[in-house]
Amino acid sequence: MKRLSLCIAVIVFCFSPFFAQTFDLAEAARQTGAELYWDSLSGSGILEKNGHQISFRVGEQLVMMNYTKLAIVDPPENKSGTVYVTQKFIDTANNLFVQNSPESFYKVGAILIDPGHGGRDPGAMGSYKKGGKEIHLQEKDLTLSISKMLAQKLQQAYPEKEVILTRSDDTWLTLEERVEIANSIRLEPHEAVLYLSIHINASLDKNASGYEVWYLSPGFRRQVLQSTGEDIELENILNSMLEEEYTAESILIAKFIMEGLDAQIGKKSKSRGIKAEEWFVVRNAHMPSVLVEAGFITNEKEAALLDDPQYLQNITQGIYNGLSSFINHFEFSRGFTGTE
DSSP, rough: OOTTTOOOEEEEEEEOSSSSOEEEEHHHHHHTOOEEEEEETEEEEEEOOOOOOOEEEEEEEEETTTTEEEEEOOOOEEETTEEEEEEEHHHHHHHHHHHHHOSSSOEEEEEEEOOOTTTTTSSSSSEETTTTEEEEEEEHHHHHHHHHHHHHHHHHHOTSSSSEOOSSSSOOOOOOHHHHHHHTTTOOTTTTEEEEEEEEEEOSSTOOOOEEEEEOOOTOOOOSSSOOOOOHHHHHHHHHHHHHHHHHHHHHHHHHHHHHHHHHHHSSOOOEEEEEEOOHHHHSSSSEEEEEEETTTTTTHHHHHTHHHHHHHHHHHHHHHHHHHHHHOOOOTTTTTOOO
């Protein structure tokens, strides 16, 4: 089964003098005329132009080009909060951007939606008062409602893609079973799968409220390539680059989803931002993975919102818009598959 970037085959060497002129990353983007996607938390970014992408990270010499090639360049440096790159780095990007677009691109072949908890595991619980009556809520019910509505929207919008729910009813699944479902999805060559876990938050602080999107902490390293045992050193390099590529994609998904939620529910709830953590489901899924916390069930005001079907539809629309933006960005501006 092939996933993002598994066709990595070539390493291009590109060294530069020790004392090289450096440029502000934003200036480098302007010089190349490329679109810059930067995440300060992970220190990683993507430059994109003419259907090509170069992915990089502060302090690392290896960059990935179009998910198929590795290049060794002068490592980007962070000086007092500003990232600098050398002329050699810019030249490497420019040389990529002027090439003809590759014939084969990646596309999103499957989207896996994982409603948190279920069955004997209710997840977080909360309540609010309505007309003098105590209304009790369970996380497992809310995550399932959002996930089913989201799956329906995605199936209608992308009939050619496989949209999968880890559970479609009140069933209990272990974390290992959820990840196994994700990692066992069969894909065609040049196809990718996205993993989205839906949750509702809880806190001992009853005033805590808002929504947030999580991705895997860049400091965590996982094995995403199946080892052949032939060249361990090369496999470790490729695994590291692929793992970082998953992280970069996850950050982009998180940003798009956060923008979608901001637009849909930002006036009634508050954004708690994009965060990094080593959640089990995103830590062990061999693909771009994010986890959405749609609100706090332990906040009485937010619990009342979460019990409103229209509000759940707004949450769903926000997540859908984010995923749709991500898919369109990659499939139609370059990404995983090319268009005429």
